[in-house]
Amino acid sequence: MSYIENNLIPGEQIVFRTKKHLIIFLFPAIWLLxxxxxxxxxxxxxxxxxxxxxxxxxxxxxxxxxxxxxxxxDFAVTNKRVMMREGFxxxxxxxxxxxxxxxxNVDQSLLGQLLNYGIVSINAFGAYDSFSMLARPxxxxxxxxEQLDKAQASAQNERPxx
Numbered sequence: 268m269s270y271i272e273n274n275l276i277p278g279e280q281i282v283f284r285t286k287k288h289l290i291i292f293l294f295p296a297i298w299l300l301x302x303x304x305x306x307x308x309x310x311x312x313x314x315x316x317x318x319x320x321x322x323x324x325x326x327x328x329x330x331x332x333x334x335x336x337x338x339x340x341d342f343a344v345t346n347k348r349v350m351m352r353e354g355f356x357x358x359x360x361x362x363x364x365x366x367x368x369x370x371x372n373v374d375q376s377l378l379g380q381l382l383n384y385g386i387v388s389i390n391a392f393g394a395y396d397s398f399s400m401l402a403r404p405x406x407x408x409x410x411x412x413e414q415l416d417k418a419q420a421s422a423q424n425e426r427p428x429x
Contacts, residue, residue: 269341270341270350270352270360271284271341271343271350271352274350274362275345276347278346278347279345279346279347279348280345280346281343281344281345282343282344282345282346282410282413282414283343283344283406283407283410284341284342284343284344285342285343285401285402285403285406285407286337286340286341286342286401286402287336287337287340287353287400287401287402288382288383288384288400288401288402289337289402290378290382290384290400291333291336291337291400292330292333292334292337294329294333295326295329295330295333298322298325298326298329299326299330301322302322302323302325302326305319305322306319306322306323309322335355335356336353336354336355338355339352339353339354339355339358340352340353340354341353342387342398342401342407344407344410344411344414345414346365346414346417347364347365348362348363348364348365349361349362349363349365349368349389349411350362351389351396351398353398359398361389361396361398363389363391363394363396364391365411365414365415365418366418366422367391367392368389368390368391368411368415369390369391369392370388370389370390371387371388371389371390371407371408371411371412372387372388372389372390372408373385373386373387373388373404373405373407373408374386374388375404379404383402383403383404384400384401384402384403384404385400385401385404385405386398386399386400386401386404387401387404387407387408389411
């Protein structure tokens with residue numbers, strides 16, 4: 268089970284779920300291509316032939332770090348909370364009750380608009396937290412707003428009428 272499922276409270280249901288976007292693998296892929304190019308140069312040069320493995324070691328580290336970051340990221344909107352978690356070595360989590368959220372912002376670059384990823388920022392009446400490279404950020408934002416509307420409607424129905 269994931270972090271989200273392990274921390275659901277009774278009666279809480281996941282409405283929307285997403286992860287980091289696969290774009291986070293772009294720089295490790297570019298580094299891998301760089302390693303291919305540099306390896307031919309290093310092996311062909313007798314002075315540097317003995318260190319040709321260094322870029323590959325860095326590539327392995329880079330891929331492992333980004334892969335663990337991708338696998339350990341989890342973002343969900345439930346009927347009661349927004350739950351966000353990323354990172355393994357340096358963990359960043361946020362669990363905010365729907366009723367406490369005042370604003371959800373999405374920031375996207377041009378590439379983010381084309382590939383559907385962005386930075387989601389949550390403002391909970393003074394507390395501010397953001398998470399980058401989320402896949403489908405506007406669907407995430409829409410789900411939060413839908414749950415906010417449901418929470419406000421149920422709060423209005425529970426108020427005693429005079």
